[in-house]
Every structure is written in structure tokens, then in C-alpha cells.
Amino acid sequence: LTFQFDELTKYIDSHQEEYVQTLREWVAVESDSSNVLKRPDLDRMMNITAEKLKAMGGNVEMVDIGLQELPSGATIPLPKVVTAQFGSDATKHTVCVYGHVDVQPAKIEDGWATEPYNLTDINGNLYGRGASDNKAPVLAWIHTVQAYQALDIELPVNVKFVIEGMEETGSNGLDAMILSHNDTFFADVDYIMISDCGWLSRRPALTYGTRGNCYFFAEVEGPTQDLHSGVYGGTVIEPMTDLIGILDTLISPGGKILIPGILEAVAPLSDEEWTMYQDIEFDVENYKKKIGVDHLMYSNKVDLLAHRWRYPTVTIHGIEGAFSAPGTKTVIPAKVIGKFSIRQVPNMDPAVVEKQVTDYLHSMFGRRKSPNKLKVTMVIGAKPWLADTQHPLYEAGQEAVRKVFKVDPDMIREGGTIPIAKTFQDVTRKSIIMLPIGGFDDGLHSQNEKMSRYNYIEGTKLFVAYLHEVGQIKRN
Numbered sequence: 205l206t207f208q209f210d211e212l213t214k215y216i217d218s219h220q221e222e223y224v225q226t227l228r229e230w231v232a233v234e235s236d237s238s239n240v241l242k243r244p245d246l247d248r249m250m251n252i253t254a255e256k257l258k259a260m261g262g263n264v265e266m267v268d269i270g271l272q273e274l275p276s277g278a279t280i281p282l283p284k285v286v287t288a289q290f291g292s293d294a295t296k297h298t299v300c301v302y303g304h305v306d307v308q309p310a311k312i313e314d315g316w317a318t319e320p321y322n323l324t325d326i327n328g329n330l331y332g333r334g335a336s337d338n339k340a341p342v343l344a345w346i347h348t349v350q351a352y353q354a355l356d357i358e359l360p361v362n363v364k365f366v367i368e369g370m371e372e373t374g375s376n377g378l379d380a381m382i383l384s385h386n387d388t389f390f391a392d393v394d395y396i397m398i399s400d401c402g403w404l405s406r407r408p409a410l411t412y413g414t415r416g417n418c419y420f421f422a423e424v425e426g427p428t429q430d431l432h433s434g435v436y437g438g439t440v441i442e443p444m445t446d447l448i449g450i451l452d453t454l455i456s457p458g459g460k461i462l463i464p465g466i467l468e469a470v471a472p473l474s475d476e477e478w479t480m481y482q483d484i485e486f487d488v489e490n491y492k493k494k495i496g497v498d499h500l501m502y503s504n505k506v507d508l509l510a511h512r513w514r515y516p517t518v519t520i521h522g523i524e525g526a527f528s529a530p531g532t533k534t535v536i537p538a539k540v541i542g543k544f545s546i547r548q549v550p551n552m553d554p555a556v557v558e559k560q561v562t563d564y565l566h567s568m569f570g571r572r573k574s575p576n577k578l579k580v581t582m583v584i585g586a587k588p589w590l591a592d593t594q595h596p597l598y599e600a601g602q603e604a605v606r607k608v609f610k611v612d613p614d615m616i617r618e619g620g621t622i623p624i625a626k627t628f629q630d631v632t633r634k635s636i637i638m639l640p641i642g643g644f645d646d647g648l649h650s651q652n653e654k655m656s657r658y659n660y661i662e663g664t665k666l667f668v669a670y671l672h673e674v675g676q677i678k679r680n
């Protein structure tokens with residue numbers, strides 16, 4: 205069977221306006237999984253995804269994954285997980301594409317140049333929340349199957365999809381779904397493919413590792429209500445002062461994590477890794493320019509890459525209950541919740557990290573002799589993931605990149621987290637590849653997130669070529 209690659213790429217090129225229009229419709233849905241008020245939009249997004257796959261003749265199911273418990277103790281249904289299947293030829297490999305259609309929050313007041321939920325094309329860049337993370341890559345996979353179908357070209361592999369709506373909050377409910385479907389939906393899956401990350405530079409890349417993430421809430425509670433800082437200031441022990449005090453003990457100004465035991469668990473960087481990082485294309489000056497800073501924690505490429513991919517870090521994200529509006533409200537907040545996360549790398553274990561962080565914060569808080577109450581909770585405990593780059597899946601990826609982009613891909617890691625990756629690996633025991641199509645400067649989770657038309661369309665061609673390459677892998 206000859207690979208009709210030219211026909212497929214021509215088809216993709218001539219349908220690019222339609223692909224952009226579908227992305228526009230998807231971006232228009234405010235499928236923010238972190239805001240329960242947006243849950244109807246998120247449910248609608250899951251329905252739209254299912255309908256799209258059904259219209260292509262897929263065997264589609266919307267899997268109920270139970271309830272989400274809210275901080276108040278109330279519960280709401282989690283968004284359903286969409287599964288789909290195209291083909292069930294026992295002589296072919298079966299691949300399962302995982303992606304998500306929920307997004308991070310976005311408001312124009314955050315500093316967006318365009319409406320975040322109105323996909324806007326400026327000089328070939330498609331700006332919109334979720335454009336790159338992860339709606340365009342999910343659509344690119346769907347369009348891949350559609351292109352084969354439209355040209356009546358047999359799919360080289362059976363293709364399954366698992367599309368979820370809670371990735372951005374830690375993939376709640378998905379671990380249990382994978383466990384309960386391991387002997388059914390996943391039984392005939394050979395390989396899992398994920399395209400929820402980006403390149404490091406303009407050079408295409410294959411990703412072989414992600415960091416995990418442990419996300420904590422540190423709640424400090426004092427008086428029963430907010431107080432006037434002039435009337436009560438100087439007499440009460442303020443929860444915010446306590447919280448800032450303990451948050452400041454997590455990490456040094458130079459970036460060293462101060463929680464005992466955390467750094468000791470990290471697998472040392474090997475000489476091979478060091479050499480590999482040296483050979484990777486990464487323009488430090490451009491990186492600084494893009495994010496608008498003059499100085500970074502480290503000045504050389506290898507240190508920067510190692511600290512982005514290979515070492516843990518603490519980030520303080522925000523304080524719930526703190527006064528943050530414009531103006532000068534003179535309040536003593538009664539209860540504040542500090543939110544921070546620690547990115548995880550091999551050989552850290554979230555269960556151990558949870559205890560290390562909780563014990564440490566309680567001991568730092570104890571030193572303050574404060575009468576306020578501290579409660580520490582780990583709300584996400586996602587493990588890091590690492591692939592075997594010697595697996596034929598990676599060779600197939602290199603071949604597909606060469607075919608579409610005429611260069612060899614960089615072999616990279618992702619500093620972000622795909623919470624479910626490690627569960628896929630441990631539960632299904634299938635090999636996983638991450639095949640990014642996002643650009644290095646897509647601004648995931650930031651203002652002005654974008655996906656370039658180039659990456660969206662050439663990325664679709666990459667997936668078309670990749671399915672062909674995977675179809676060539678020898679079956680045992």
C-alpha cells in the first residue's frame with residue numbers, strides 16, 4: 205500500500221479555513237474547568253466534542269466519571285469524558301489519542317489585546333484562550349482522521365480518543381475512569397499519543413518527559429470576620445502576616461527550595477543528560493525577550509533547561525481572601541488561603557512531598573507562636589512522567605517530523621504537567637509518546653495565548669504522517 209501523503213497534505217491545505225473556523229467555534233466556548241459557574245459551558249464543550257466525533261462515524265461514548273467535591277462540601281457532576289473509536293481491525297495497531305478541551309481562566313482585563321474567547325487572526329497567529337492548550341491540537345488529531353476518511357484512504361491504525369474536561373485542575377476523576385476501563389476500552393490499545401505541550405524553539409520536537417505537580421492550599425484563619433485595620437490593627441495577630449511569613453520560608457531568593465527532604469529526593473542529572481541539553485537549540489536571549497525580563501535565575505542554557513525540566517520548583521500562585529481589587533481598602537482579612545505548587549521530577553513522590561510540606565509549614569507556623577489556625581491541604585498530587593526514547597514510537601516520530609518539516613526533531617522534556625500521563629503508563633502499561641505541535645511562544649495560561657496557523661496546519665500533516673509511520677511498526 206503506497207502512502208498517499210501528497211493527496212492528504214493537499215486536502216489539509218485546502219481545508220485550512222474550515223479548520224480555523226472550527227477552532228473559532230471551540231475557543232468561543234468558555235470551558236474553564238476551575239470555575240464551577242462555567243460548568244454548563246464545559247459540559248457544552250464536551251457535547252460539541254462528542255457530536256463532532258459522532259458526525260465522523262466514530263463509536264462515541266460520554267463516560268460519567270462521578271462527582272466533584274467543592275470546598276464547601278457540596279458536590280457537582282464532573283464533566284463527562286468523551287471516548288471514541290474509529291476502526292477495529294485486529295491486524296492493525298490501535299492508538300489512543302488523549303487530549304483536553306477545558307481551559308485556564310481568561311478575562312480581557314487581565315491584559316489581553318483581543319477578546320480571549322473570540323479567536324482573532326493577527327499575522328497568521330490565532331489568538332484565543334485554549335487555542336494552543338489544547339483545543340487546536342485535539343482538533344488537529346480529529347482532522348487527521350477526517351482527512352483519511354474524506355479521501356477514502358484506509359486508516360493505517362485503529363484510532364481511539366479519550367478527551368477530558370478537567371486537565372487544568374488535575375484531571376479529577378480520570379484516574380478512576382482509566383482503571384475501570386482498563387480491561388475494556390484500553391484492552392486493545394497499543395500506544396497512547398498526547399499533544400498537550402509545545403516545542404522549545406522553532407525546531408519541531410518530541411517530548412519524552414513531563415514534570416508532575418503538587419498543588420497546596422495553606423489556610424490561615426483568625427478573627428470571625430474582616431476587621432478595620434485602624435480600629436483593630438496592632439491588637440490582633442493578622443492571618444495575612446502569618447501566611448506571608450510561612451510562604452516566605454518555602455524558597456530562597458536564589459530559587460533554592462528550603463523544605464527539608466525535597467531536593468534530596470531528586471535524581472541527579474547524568475552526564476548524558478548534560479551533554480544532550482548542550483546540543484539542544486534554545487536561544488536564551490530570545491527566551492528573555494519573549495517573556496520581558498532582563499535576568500533569569502541562571503545564565504547558561506544547560507542550567508536553564510535543567511531547572512525548567514529536571515528540577516523541582518515552588519511557585520506561589522495567589523492568596524484567596526486577600527484584598528486584591530484596585531483602590532485602598534483598609535481591611536484586615538480574617539481568613540486567607542495561600543496557593544502554591546511544587547513541580548515534581550523523578551524520584552519525588554507526591555505522597556511524601558505532601559507530608560514534608562505539611563510538617564514543614566506547621567513547624568514554621570509554630571515558631572510564630574500565633575493563635576491563628578493553619579490548615580494545609582494538597583489538592584493535586586500529579587506524578588512526573590518519563591518515556592523510553594528507544595521505543596519505536598519515537599523513531600516513528602522522528603521519521604514523521606523529517607517527512608513534514610525536513611529536519612530532525614529536538615528531543616525535549618516539558619516543564620509543565622500532564623497529570624494523567626503517569627497513570628496511563630502505570631495502569632495500561634502501554635507506551636506513550638508526546639508529539640507537540642504548539643509553538644515555543646504560544647503563551648499557555650498567559651494573556652494572548654495563541655496557536656499559529658502554520659503549527660496548526662503543519663501539525664495536522666505531522667499527525668497524518670505519524671499514523672502512517674506507526675502503522676509501519678512491526679506487530680509482535
Ligand SMILES: C[C@H](N)C(=O)N[C@@H](Cc1c[nH]cn1)C(=O)O
Nearest residue numbers: 337371372373374400417620621
Ligand atoms: C502542559 C499542560 N498543557 C498543562 O498546562 N498542564 C497543567 C496541568 C496542571 C498541573 N497542576 C495543575 N494543573 C499545568 O502544567 O499547569
Ligand SMILES: [Zn+2]
Nearest residue numbers: 337338371400
Ligand atoms: Zn494542556
Ligand SMILES: [Zn+2]
Nearest residue numbers: 337372648649
Ligand atoms: Zn494548561
